Amino acid sequence: MATQTQNSLEEIQNFKGKYPKQIWRLFFSEMWERFCFYGMRGMLVFFMITQLNFGEKEANLQYGATQAFVYAFTFIGGLFADKILGFRKSLFFGGLLMIVGSILLSIDTHNFFFFGLAFIIIGTGFFKPNISTMVGELYKDGDNRRDAGFSLFYAGINLGAFLGGYICVAIGKGYMLSSVIDEAHRWNVAFGLAAVGMIISLINFQFTKHELGPIGLQPGHPDAIVKSNPLPKWMEYAVYIGTLLLIPIVQVMVSKTEYTDYFMYIIGPLTLIYLFYEMSKVGKIERNKLIAALIFILFSIVFWGIYEQSGGSLSIFAAKNLNDTILGGTFTLDPNGVNNSGGAFFIIVLAPLFGLLWLWLAKRKVEPNTVIKFGLGFLFLGLGFYVLYATRFFAIDGMTSLDVFTLALLVITIGELCLSPIGLSIMTKLSPAKLQGIMMGMWFLASAYGQYVAGLIGANMAEAREGDSLMDKLITYTDGYKQLGLYSLIAGAILIVLSPYIKKLMHGVN
Ligand code: GLN
Numbered sequence: 001m002a003t004q005t006q007n008s009l010e011e012i013q014n015f016k017g018k019y020p021k022q023i024w025r026l027f028f029s030e031m032w033e034r035f036c037f038y039g040m041r042g043m044l045v046f047f048m049i050t051q052l053n054f055g056e057k058e059a060n061l062q063y064g065a066t067q068a069f070v071y072a073f074t075f076i077g078g079l080f081a082d083k084i085l086g087f088r089k090s091l092f093f094g095g096l097l098m099i100v101g102s103i104l105l106s107i108d109t110h111n112f113f114f115f116g117l118a119f120i121i122i123g124t125g126f127f128k129p130n131i132s133t134m135v136g137e138l139y140k141d142g143d144n145r146r147d148a149g150f151s152l153f154y155a156g157i158n159l160g161a162f163l164g165g166y167i168c169v170a171i172g173k174g175y176m177l178s179s180v181i182d183e184a185h186r187w188n189v190a191f192g193l194a195a196v197g198m199i200i201s202l203i204n205f206q207f208t209k210h211e212l213g214p215i216g217l218q219p220g221h222p223d224a225i226v227k228s229n230p231l232p233k234w235m236e237y238a239v240y241i242g243t244l245l246l247i248p249i250v251q252v253m254v255s256k257t258e259y260t261d262y263f264m265y266i267i268g269p270l271t272l273i274y275l276f277y278e279m280s281k282v283g284k285i286e287r288n289k290l291i292a293a294l295i296f297i298l299f300s301i302v303f304w305g306i307y308e309q310s311g312g313s314l315s316i317f318a319a320k321n322l323n324d325t326i327l328g329g330t331f332t333l334d335p336n337g338v339n340n341s342g343g344a345f346f347i348i349v350l351a352p353l354f355g356l357l358w359l360w361l362a363k364r365k366v367e368p369n370t371v372i373k374f375g376l377g378f379l380f381l382g383l384g385f386y387v388l389y390a391t392r393f394f395a396i397d398g399m400t401s402l403d404v405f406t407l408a409l410l411v412i413t414i415g416e417l418c419l420s421p422i423g424l425s426i427m428t429k430l431s432p433a434k435l436q437g438i439m440m441g442m443w444f445l446a447s448a449y450g451q452y453v454a455g456l457i458g459a460n461m462a463e464a465r466e467g468d469s470l471m472d473k474l475i476t477y478t479d480g481y482k483q484l485g486l487y488s489l490i491a492g493a494i495l496i497v498l499s500p501y502i503k504k505l506m507h508g509v510n
Helices: 009-013 022-050 056-107 113-137 146-173 183-212 233-255 257-280 284-310 313-321 335-363 370-394 402-430 433-463 470-505
Strands: none
Touching: 022 056, 022 113, 022 146, 022 183, 022 313, 022 335, 056 113, 056 183, 056 233, 056 257, 056 313, 056 433, 113 146, 113 233, 113 402, 113 433, 146 183, 146 335, 146 402, 233 257, 257 284, 257 433, 284 313, 284 335, 284 370, 284 402, 284 433, 284 470, 313 335, 313 433, 313 470, 335 402, 370 402, 370 470, 402 433, 433 470
């Protein structure tokens, strides 16, 4: 077997052409991990309502709680990767937990529902931030190919999301393979498929990680990028054992949404205090950059709070208020499948075009900087939510157009491309080497708050609906979307106005 440090960091980072070859390995692993994750999450709300008899409000809250926990654990995963495990071991350990969780859900989704989810939650925490950080480490400071690399990686994320998001729920609901899988086993197969995706991801990582040279090695390894003394082995084992002991606790916390509230009240302030402590140990320029990173992180909470209606309230909207034909009636599609995977489809198509657009603008010296891109992200998100609002004008008896809904997904996706891959990239640019994992974890922690807020917003919308007619429900939901659209436009405007100040804090990083 090849040695772990076959390539030196220099060799990796001095790659020729557009992309380092290692990015394709990470792309593939992340794609399958997202297949598993989005496959699983795309089934949650629908499964809770139809199979576990949850009310809509409860399902929204529960879904929000699950997602909040998933992303909250990315901070913990990033922290332990920086301090003890290194990115590679974190990723592998997280992947294993995700496999176990998905297998549990596929064996008995009803009885292992929260137990299986607890494994997936913690597993994603160890996997998700660390693979993104490794992408950043393929690039030298100041290499302007980094954003393009993250765009490519983001397309991989969405390829997995697209396939998993559509296929799993469609199998569960009987839209796909219904002739070969009997009704009683559809959900088992659907959750089992998520496990298969994760197994492919991990096998790929295991067989290609040697190409990463020193990237992702454990702290204390003689070849690690940040030099430090070797760590005693018990620390690593303590992380594994501590994590396993945590699983039943997470299971209880996620099953009772009021615990999620307490958890979310505590984890954010704690991480901020920790970050301020780390900030106190670095020089002024590094500190300013971290403050800029924090501003991006805080704004992204608002973005995800609005954007993440997708898995919650939009999932119910899709199930109840959308027709199932698209392109003027040409094709029949499961509206939930479209909701789960339409955005991802547009990302795959648009990400390369956006890469080219940024390069084209850069050549003409008019490429917007990161702050402006973030602002544009909010403006498109807002417009997309106004299009969701507009679905009410196409409704007959409370059932509205899947075409207009899909158009909204397209506009929202343009916003996502201006913010999300750029956010990953800017985290790796603004953080010093030894805080990369933590900062990436914080970036995703913002998503946790976004998800949490999204669940609360979705639940509020659902509350007004009990007993209403389909048309009344449509009106209530679309009123909510209009409101969210407005908030998004306001956030975008604020960012654009603040951009000169934030740029100063970034000390030349763009
Ligand atoms: N869709 C992206 C992913 O799955 C971003 C998720 C997020 O940060 N909320 O990686």
